[in-house]
Amino acid sequence: MTGEPWLGVVADDVTGATDIAGTLVGQGLRVVQTFGLPQGEISDCDCVVVALKIRTVPAPEAVASSLAAARRLRDLGSEQIYFKYCSTFDSTDSGNIGPVADALQLDLGAPISLVCPATPAIGRTVYLGHLFVNGRLLSESSLRNHPLTPMTDPDLVRVLGRQTESEVALIGYETVERGADAVRSELERLAGQGVRYAVADALRESHLTVLGEAARDHQLVTGASGLAWGLASARFRSRGPVVIAPAGEEISRAPAAVLSGSCSEATREQVALFAAQHPAFAVDPLALAEGQDVVGAALKFAADRLDEPVLIHSAADVLGAQSALGTQRAAELVEAALARIATGLVGSGVRRLIVAGGETSGAVVRALGITGVRVGAEVDPGVPWTFSLDGRLALLLKSGNLGRPSLFSDAWEALG
Numbered sequence: 195m196t197g198e199p200w201l202g203v204v205a206d207d208v209t210g211a212t213d214i215a216g217t218l219v220g221q222g223l224r225v226v227q228t229f230g231l232p233q234g235e236i237s238d239c240d241c242v243v244v245a246l247k248i249r250t251v252p253a254p255e256a257v258a259s260s261l262a263a264a265r266r267l268r269d270l271g272s273e274q275i276y277f278k279y280c281s282t283f284d285s286t287d288s289g290n291i292g293p294v295a296d297a298l299q300l301d302l303g304a305p306i307s308l309v310c311p312a313t314p315a316i317g318r319t320v321y322l323g324h325l326f327v328n329g330r331l332l333s334e335s336s337l338r339n340h341p342l343t344p345m346t347d348p349d350l351v352r353v354l355g356r357q358t359e360s361e362v363a364l365i366g367y368e369t370v371e372r373g374a375d376a377v378r379s380e381l382e383r384l385a386g387q388g389v390r391y392a393v394a395d396a397l398r399e400s401h402l403t404v405l406g407e408a409a410r411d412h413q414l415v416t417g418a419s420g421l422a423w424g425l426a427s428a429r430f431r432s433r434g435p436v437v438i439a440p441a442g443e444e445i446s447r448a449p450a451a452v453l454s455g456s457c458s459e460a461t462r463e464q465v466a467l468f469a470a471q472h473p474a475f476a477v478d479p480l481a482l483a484e485g486q487d488v489v490g491a492a493l494k495f496a497a498d499r500l501d502e503p504v505l506i507h508s509a510a511d512v513l514g515a516q517s518a519l520g521t522q523r524a525a526e527l528v529e530a531a532l533a534r535i536a537t538g539l540v541g542s543g544v545r546r547l548i549v550a551g552g553e554t555s556g557a558v559v560r561a562l563g564i565t566g567v568r569v570g571a572e573v574d575p576g577v578p579w580t581f582s583l584d585g586r587l588a589l590l591l592k593s594g595n596l597g598r599p600s601l602f603s604d605a606w607e608a609l610g
């Protein structure tokens with residue numbers, strides 16, 4: 195094991211980054227995750243995951259940030275770059291998966307790259323190039339109605355084809371089932387025909403190991419957490435999970451809080467279950483818009499109850515808030531308020547913090563001035579505890595769709 199990160203991940207959002215980081219830790223890699231470009235030297239790890247926020251920004255901005263991240267990762271010693279996007283391929287017809295992959299391929303001199311968001315551990319599979327979410331076609335899942343990136347076409351060859359000028363082809367499950375050599379030969383054949391992207395089928399984890407083995411020497415691999423799992427399991431067949439020292443006593447006994455700005459189905463269940471057993475404060479976007487001191491009220495509520503974990507959440511009447519204030523303004527008000535509440539909570543001694551929601555997590559880590567975390571063990575697939583590099587905090591940053599209903603309660607126990 196070297197001290198240099200051989201694998202560099204460019205992730206297109208914050209909790210997506212935490213998801214892949216946790217997956218790699220589960221496969222025995224030592225992982226550091228940074229928010230934005232890594233600062234200074236990073237050693238004693240196998241992988242650095244750079245969390246960007248580029249899923250829905252204009253394509254040129256996404257390309258510039260990804261290139262900068264990949265170049266920095268190469269400077270740190272990464273031999274292989276992994277572009278992590280969402281397991282539901284969240285993107286629009288103009289990007290950003292195609293433009294970012296194109297730019298990274300060109301920069302790294304990669305002739306052809308795998309494209310595979312399949313992540314069976316969370317119910318995402320690819321069959322004949324079609325993406326399924328918990329057994330339903332992507333276009334018939336709730337992603338069809340995503341506010342920013344509605345996914346109405348499940349055929350990934352077609353979806354990516356609209357985002358790139360390059361040729362996109364399919365490597366079907368029959369080839370994958372024949373093993374890594376068969377996939378390698380097919381990749382060579384396709385590259386010889388000028389194809390730059392091979393969407394690969396994967397229905398179960400053994401398929402991901404085959405793909406990981408086939409892509410072992412690729413300069414660029416693209417996918418969600420599943421294919422990263424395959425890469426790591428092909429490379430380190432016998433490595434057990436990293437044993438992360440439990441949080442120091444100072445942290446594991448410190449006050450704890452959950453901040454949720456996520457409105458996703460899984461989070462709603464988690465919030466409802468936790469709120470039934472613990473003190474909970476609802477942030478009202480309309481009150482924020484009226485200029486009421488909601489932040490002050492939330493902090494007062496928490497300060498009176500910090501002998502047990504408190505929950506501050508926001509997802510009550512989302513549609514009402516959006517129609518009164520507009521989607522963007524409502525989101526900004528809630529994100530800014532939760533970020534200020536996070537700062538106040540940490541100021542009053544909270545050192546164990548769960549944050550639900552990708553955008554929300556981005557706003558919170560920015561407000562807290564956290565530049566990076568060392569990644570610990572997963573509590574659920576894609577949901578690991580992390581420890582800020584400055585030693586201040588244990589943070590669990592959770593993507594909206596991930597985690598079991600009792601995650602918020604179970605996570606404290608997992609922290610030790």
Ligand SMILES: Nc1ncnc2c1ncn2[C@@H]1O[C@H](COP(=O)(O)OP(=O)(O)O)[C@@H](O)[C@H]1O
Nearest residue numbers: 456458508515524525528529551552553554594
């Ligand atoms: N009650 C609400 N009304 C309107 N927008 C809200 C409300 N609560 C949260 N939001 C916003 O919804 C967005 C949720 O996104 P995010 O944090 O990425 O969660 P997820 O990972 O579930 O998508 C955030 O921008 C948040 O500020």
Ligand SMILES: O=C(O)[C@@H](O)C(=O)COP(=O)(O)O
Nearest residue numbers: 209210213280281552593594
């Ligand atoms: O790949 C996934 O499903 C997640 O890692 C992910 O990116 C989810 O997106 P957000 O819910 O917006 O964090």
